[in-house]
Each structure stands twice: as structure tokens, then as C-alpha cells.
Amino acid sequence: MPKHIPIRTCVACRETSAKRTLVRVVRGADGRVTVDPTGKANGRGAYLCARPACWEKGLKSGVLGRALKTEISEADRAALTAHGEQYSHDPDA
Template sequence: MKQRKIPMRKDIVTGEMVPKKELVRVVRTTEGTVELDPTNRANGRGAYISLDVEIAKKAKAKKTFDRVFETKLEDSFYDDLIAYVDHQQARKELFGDAK
């Protein structure tokens, strides 16, 4: 049986290529708002970050998404991102690869 190709995306904090399932997408919508995109289908410019709390904290410290999306973001966005990544990381450890 032929193996399926695994889609890879670049983590904007570390610069590593990672399987898409191990990342969360953050999108700047056409209205100019920046938000998490758990469905990976929202319209707009997307950027990916690993499901790792330490990497999310690095993104907050370096204001990575401010630079990538060329906008000023509130600290509450980064706090929400860290909470979401923490939740998804715990869920992955609890249930394995099933989403």
C-alpha cells in the first residue's frame, strides 16, 4: 500500500518544518483581526506555531505575531494562545494522536 504524503508547515518561532497536525494556525483575517484558527480553514493570511507551551511563551516574549502580521497585538492574544496550546498539548498526551 502506498504511503500518504504528510503535509509539512514551518513553525514561525523555531523555523523548523513540522507535520501540520502538530501545529496550530493563527490567521490575520481580511478585516485585519488576528485570531486562532483551530479548523485550519479561515480566510486570511496564516502562520503556524507548534503545540508546545515553551514555544508559545517564546512567541509572546519576542512578539512574533506582531512582526509576522505587521500589527500590534494585545498581551491577551498571547495569553489565549498559550492557554490553547497548553490545552491541546494536554489533550494530545491524554488521548494520543486522535483529535
């Protein structure tokens, strides 16, 4: 039997990938929308590719908020935008 690999869909580009290559964003019980590096936080989650374009699209088009069924606050939006921008940085730079 092949080992089960969880597949998730990026809410921005709709591409499917193995769960570990996507970044989970979670809406917590307090309504804050944050990055969930563990992938295990409680709350409604959505996934985005580790690509700046997907974060930008997810936030600007409102698709991320819709996936999480919430209105993302300006503060959370700014933090998520900054997080997405990290992926454009060359790790060796």
C-alpha cells in the same frame, strides 16, 4: 507517486513539520489574531508547534506578530497564551 504532505515551519522554533502537527494562528480581516483549528480560515496565517514553549516564545519575542505583520492586541495575546498553555496539560490527567 508519494502523496504530497504539506510542510510548514513553526515561527518560534523554526522546526518544520507536517502541517497537521502544527497549529495555525490566523489574522482575520477584522485584525483579530486567533487560533484557527480548521487551518482553513481566511487571512494571513502562521504556524506554531503544539508545545507551550513555542507559544510563549512566539508571543513574548514578538515573532508571531511579525509573521502575521500585525500588532497583537493584549486581549488576543492573553487568549493565545492561554491556548498555548493547554498543550502542557496531560490529556489523561
